[in-house]
Amino acid sequence: MQPVIPHEGHEPGVYFGMSEDAYHSDPAIGSTDIRKLLTAPSEFHYSWAGNPEREQQEETEALTFGHAVHRLVLEGTQAFLAEYAPKPDGPDVLVTADDMKGWLKARGLLDKGTKEAMADRILAIDPSVKIQDVILAEHKRNGRKILSDAAYRRIMLASAYITKNPHLARSFSGGQSEVSVFWIRRGIRMKCRFDYLRVIKWQDRRTAVISDLKSFGSRIKPGQSLAQSVTEAAGGYRHQPAHYMDGLGHAKRLIRDGLVHGSVDLDWLQRVQTSEAMLFAFVFYKSAGSPYAQAKLLQRQNPILESARADIESALDTFATYHNHFGAAGPWVTLDPPEELSIEELPRWML
Numbered sequence: 001m002q003p004v005i006p007h008e009g010h011e012p013g014v015y016f017g018m019s020e021d022a023y024h025s026d027p028a029i030g031s032t033d034i035r036k037l038l039t040a041p042s043e044f045h046y047s048w049a050g051n052p053e054r055e056q057q058e059e060t061e062a063l064t065f066g067h068a069v070h071r072l073v074l075e076g077t078q079a080f081l082a083e084y085a086p087k088p089d090g091p092d093v094l095v096t097a098d099d100m101k102g103w104l105k106a107r108g109l110l111d112k113g114t115k116e117a118m119a120d121r122i123l124a125i126d127p128s129v130k131i132q133d134v135i136l137a138e139h140k141r142n143g144r145k146i147l148s149d150a151a152y153r154r155i156m157l158a159s160a161y162i163t164k165n166p167h168l169a170r171s172f173s174g175g176q177s178e179v180s181v182f183w184i185r186r187g188i189r190m191k192c193r194f195d196y197l198r199v200i201k202w203q204d205r206r207t208a209v210i211s212d213l214k215s216f217g218s219r220i221k222p223g224q225s226l227a228q229s230v231t232e233a234a235g236g237y238r239h240q241p242a243h244y245m246d247g248l249g250h251a252k253r254l255i256r257d258g259l260v261h262g263s264v265d266l267d268w269l270q271r272v273q274t275s276e277a278m279l280f281a282f283v284f285y286k287s288a289g290s291p292y293a294q295a296k297l298l299q300r301q302n303p304i305l306e307s308a309r310a311d312i313e314s315a316l317d318t319f320a321t322y323h324n325h326f327g328a329a330g331p332w333v334t335l336d337p338p339e340e341l342s343i344e345e346l347p348r349w350m351l
Contacts, residue, residue, distance in 0.1 A: 016262030028191035192247035241280035
């Protein structure tokens with residue numbers, strides 16, 4: 001029997017309630033991995049979860065912003081506020097020691113001591129007073145990430161441009177969020193994680209719809225409309241719908257075979273398993289500047305996906321070749337032989 005690579009990972013199945021960390025730490029091949037394999041094997045291996053020497057990705061402001069938008073749009077306000085909070089600020093918030101001294105002095109009270117001591121004194125007198133350090137400490141105890149006021153307002157606005165749009169409002173309702181699927185293809189462990197999966201009646205067929213939330217537009221090209229920018233952004237992710245639809249096909253088989261993990265409504269699961277068609281919906285929101293949101297749909301027979309499937313096969317060929325040659329630890333140096341530079345390869349502006 002052909003050995004399965006990577007050698008470690010989750011067993012094939014459909015997983016509900018899997019944490020983001022558990023999904024991303026699995027070395028199975030996902031859509032981002034495919035895109036990087038097509039760029040260069042070394043590009044893939046550098047950040048691959050199966051590389052024991054990989055550098056851990058740091059949580060940047062952009063990543064925090066994207067995760068926060070996902071939490072709000074996919075899971076709602078309650079789930080969002082359980083994980084994120086705006087930094088307390090404003091004229092009614094005591095921030096500095098001088099703010100606290102001023103509050104105490106205005107009431108004829110002792111205005112001496114450390115910030116902590118003055119905060120305790122103030123709250124003993126009036127528990128409703130907002131003290132920044134106290135509020136931040138409470139958020140930290142509860143595991144919440146703090147957002148700047150500007151980021152918080154931007155996240156709420158991005159969500160509103162999706163949930164208030166009549167064409168987009170139902171993209172993330174009536175189904176299940178963060179559905180993870182693991183399967184084996186060509187002896188290679190594969191994975192995908194649907195932002196949102198639902199079943200609707202579309203073109204008179206019971207259709208399983210994968211909705212995927214994406215940001216775009218930090219830099220719009222001069223003269224380019226926002227609709228054109230969305231089209232270009234969707235094209236850059238063209239391998240993802242092909243990969244996810246393959247994953248959904250395997251998910252239907254895995255559901256039939258009872259390989260389901262986590263809590264889920266069984267009637268809904270049956271509707272997914274017996275769905276007659278598939279649809280992938282990119283839902284793009286603008287991450288900077290004026291707000292904007294738009295969706296792009298792809299059916300399984302879309303010729304864009306036919307091309308993407310061929311690319312995926314090429315990426316898996318590359319993965320198998322380099323994994324067999326170098327192993328998981330690597331390094332995955334290029335196996336391409338040197339070639340003479342051709343004038344046809346150079347951009348026109350160089351000539």
